[in-house]
Amino acid sequence: MKQIKYKKKLAHSQKYTLMSFEKRRNLEGFVFSIPWLIGFLGFIVVPLVLSVRISFFQTVLTDLYGFQGTSTFVGINNYVKVIQDPSVGETVFKSFGMSLIKVPVIVAFSLFVAVLLKQEFPGRTVFRVIFFIPVILAGTIMTYLFADGVGNMSVFSSITTGSAEINTFFGTIMSNIGSIMWASSVEILIFLAALQSVPAILYEVVEIDGATAWESFWHVTLPYISPFVILNCIYALVDSFVASDNPVMSIMNSMTQEGTKYGQASALSWLYMLATLAVILIFILFTRRWLK
């Protein structure tokens, strides 16, 4: 009898008996994410829905959402106008092409730097900190600097001679090498994290089997971090799509500054977002076997 009583006392969690242990845990987890979900509703969902609404109206600023009747409903006219505008289409395709050139270079460069920075050598913390300088300088200052030609290694672009296509391809990379390298700080961080998560025991195993450093990079490191390569590609893609120096963004800005084209700017931003999401989805589809 006494023992049973004791047991009952031990299970002091009588207030919890409504739920099983696991259910309680799950609820806790959900409660921790509630603030973010509220914010998501307020600051993401509501503006998104409203911006869809704006894109169907010929808007004036005093009646941005078209609730008061000053703005006129124009249906999909804004979308049609944006699609029919040849300069918009050209700019979008150009910026996509530019991103597709830039992204592999950024990812390759940041992987290279991360591999170097991962090694043990005296003074590596100094170098690690140096490679985050672009994060500090980012913003307006960088634009001014590149406008002044600091990032332009014109030496490189003069080396590349040959057929026009190759020339423009390498020309764009080489003349932008500074800005490309500067865009890769976060990617370096992600790669460093990935590289540091590779268990050291794997390297020991292949070393005993007689693999060189080169072989162990291709057969251990790269397969292990392949999801992070994909992740970095996606991050770099998104980053270049929404960068403030992207020409599409400047089109949007000029539309909003005109004061009467808010609807068109919204339509363009939606079309652009759908296009970027499509590009990213296609990319994920093609690379999903490395994502595991």
Added chain:
Amino acid sequence: MTTETVNAAENAAGVVEKKRIGGIKGLIKKYENLGYKAKKKIMHFISRIFVYFVLIEMAFLFILPFIYIFSTSLMTSQDYMDPTVQYIPTTVNWDNFVKAFQALDYIPSFFNSLGTSLLSAIFQTLSCALIGYSLGRYKFRFRNIVFILVVLVLLIPPQVMILASYGLWATLSLVNTWGPVVLPAVFGLGLRGALFVMIYMYFFQRIPPVLDDSARIDGAGPVRVFGQIMLPLVKSAIAIVFIFSFVWHWNDNYEAPTYMYLEGKQTLQPRLANIRNYFNKYATSQMMSELDRALSEPMLFAGCLMVMFPVLLVYIFGQKQLAAGIERIGVIE
């Protein structure tokens, strides 16, 4: 007897061989004959030299802009125009800083920048930790959905929403206050909030589950486990998120200037463009505007240096934490 002759013969052969192959081939031969440890040492040495060479080269490329900004900010316009003057100004001209200080409207802009950046950084460090904790350590029912939402937020360009959000803040009459920048940060959104959530999630996932289980057996509630056990374990993530959040908010030249545009309410970044236009308003022709640009450029970089200064301070003081964070990120313990 026999062993001696054999040894002598071997020695002779060795001498002959040494004589026959010299140069690089000989070196390679020597290298191949070495033992495992010696080989490893030599390869290590060579790779060291390579690593230092490449890294110093690149680090120079990353530091060069700093040097450029610093030297240009001390130049007079004549020095800036003179192609023979590179990096080292003929006279030190502090006047640039005084002019830039006035053009930047430094003190109110500085406090606007500092207030928004510091508050947002503090709030983001806390709120992103909450959601990152829930995603990283719990497997609740809607976890995958919430995770997909976070990824989606990462992918949505801010340009899609800026117009609608501006209207929202205007109806709440919060435009030209710190609200539009700080409030989303309170809920773990805001500038690159989704990225911070992912960083936290990654760190929390790496902590072995034994730790919070034992704390729970000792009678700690969920809040206590989070605050007293988990948060101290992800100090490096906190450092990374805080520094990045502060710096990115400080450098933000898109959202904050859109919401805070009135004179005196602006942050430092948009004021930089003001320096550019300091002389430009008198320009009438293309050539004149080129000249104006040259006139304002040293001032502009003096302004850049003044804008960068607080961030540099944060970076220098947080550098140790940041380095420790980078050191630990991803390491399995």
